[in-house]
Amino acid sequence: MNIEPGNSGERIVNPDLTNDDSGIEHALRPKTLKDFIGQHRVREQIDVLLSAARKRGSAADHILLSGPPGLGKTTLAMILASEMQTPIRITSGPAITHAGDLAAILSSLVEGEILFLDEIHRLPRPAEELLYLAMEDFRVDIVVGKGPGATAIPLQLPHFTLVGATTRAGLLTSPLRDRFGFTAHLDFYEESELAQVISRSASLLGLEIDVKAVSEIAGRSRGTPRIANRLLRRVRDYAQVRGSEKIIHSDATAALQMYEVDEKGLDRLDRSVLLALIERFAGGPVGLSTLAIAVGEETETVESVAEPFLVRNGFMARTPRGRIATALGWQHVGRTPPAGTISLFDTPAPDA
Ligand code: ADP
Numbered sequence: 001m002n003i004e005p006g007n008s009g010e011r012i013v014n015p016d017l018t019n020d021d022s023g024i025e026h027a028l029r030p031k032t033l034k035d036f037i038g039q040h041r042v043r044e045q046i047d048v049l050l051s052a053a054r055k056r057g058s059a060a061d062h063i064l065l066s067g068p069p070g071l072g073k074t075t076l077a078m079i080l081a082s083e084m085q086t087p088i089r090i091t092s093g094p095a096i097t098h099a100g101d102l103a104a105i106l107s108s109l110v111e112g113e114i115l116f117l118d119e120i121h122r123l124p125r126p127a128e129e130l131l132y133l134a135m136e137d138f139r140v141d142i143v144v145g146k147g148p149g150a151t152a153i154p155l156q157l158p159h160f161t162l163v164g165a166t167t168r169a170g171l172l173t174s175p176l177r178d179r180f181g182f183t184a185h186l187d188f189y190e191e192s193e194l195a196q197v198i199s200r201s202a203s204l205l206g207l208e209i210d211v212k213a214v215s216e217i218a219g220r221s222r223g224t225p226r227i228a229n230r231l232l233r234r235v236r237d238y239a240q241v242r243g244s245e246k247i248i249h250s251d252a253t254a255a256l257q258m259y260e261v262d263e264k265g266l267d268r269l270d271r272s273v274l275l276a277l278i279e280r281f282a283g284g285p286v287g288l289s290t291l292a293i294a295v296g297e298e299t300e301t302v303e304s305v306a307e308p309f310l311v312r313n314g315f316m317a318r319t320p321r322g323r324i325a326t327a328l329g330w331q332h333v334g335r336t337p338p339a340g341t342i343s344l345f346d347t348p349a350p351d352a
Pocket of ligand 1: 071076
């Protein structure tokens with residue numbers, strides 16, 4: 001839930017938390033597991049985990065939540081705390097610059113407390129090493145002094161539950177990963193689930209909205225509740241300026257057209273990458289840096305902001321020879337794919 005600066009922060013379809021969201025998100029967060037929409041398997045598993053911990057009368061096992069931004073990792077951590085009726089301490093990997101910062105947090109926890117460590121893959125190595133002992137034996141060794149005279153004083157910690165969140169589970173070291181009793185992976189949401197998220201948020205915001213407007217917004221939300229809630233707010237603004245009491249389908253389409261979010265959720269950057277690939281490089285293959293120059297963006301922006309969504313949705317593919325547009329990509333920009341263009345179903349495995 002860290003606030004991302006820079007380029008992607010200005011995009012309406014940015015899945016990271018932006019300044020625009022930070023006030024409202026808290027109000028829209030589901031507070032109980034029952035209100036948490038979708039992710040049925042994860043919800044069920046967490047339900048069992050919590051019931052068992054309650055029965056034992058002890059803190060739940062350490063939990064690792066992985067998945068792309070905006071899918072509900074922070075929300076789940078807060079739900080865990082409220083379901084267990086325990087306090088929660090929230091911090092993140094990049095906020096901990098020294099092992100001492102983490103030791104101070106750990107030693108001030110109370111029995112049963114949840115420590116939510118967002119972006120745990122960005123924890124500095126000495127802090128990570130300190131965490132091993134804390135997770136396993138509820139102990140930290142405080143080193144006093146320097147050099148040969150240094151001594152380690154063991155400090156017993158209360159039993160706490162670590163909830164780690166990561167968008168990059170692959171970057172976690174195995175000693176850290178192995179110390180979690182339970183790992184849950186959150187997946188992108190179905191359109192019908194996003195429609196439930198939007199209806200729920202609309203009612204919390206006191207908005208009247210018709211079902212067609214709800215499904216229009218859901219279809220453009222890139223499988224991500226955070227984006228769904230943001231698009232709903234922009235559509236609401238549009239309807240309010242128009243002076244309508246109820247948000248209708250044409251408000252949703254007009255507002256989202258104004259914000260340049262198309263019917264599949266592509267924004268201006270995504271479309272310009274796809275168009276450049278098709279119009280200037282005949283659908284590829286083309287190297288990433290050449291493609292980035294063609295759209296006047298940094299390579300990093302194209303690779304980390306536009307490409308993951310385009311690849312995940314089958315509009316473009318990464319091949320060992322470069323980026324190529326798929327048949328779906330050609331069709332999406334209103335072009336007929338040349339013979340031999342790969343379709344969504346025979347997309348080669350990504351090379352990176
Ligand atoms: P993450 O920590 O994975 O980046 P968050 O937990 O901060 O994501 O979720 C972003 C926003 O999306 C929350 O404020 C919440 O309103 C909404 N949200 C996420 N998951 C759900 C869900 N399953 N049901 C309803 N709303 C959700």
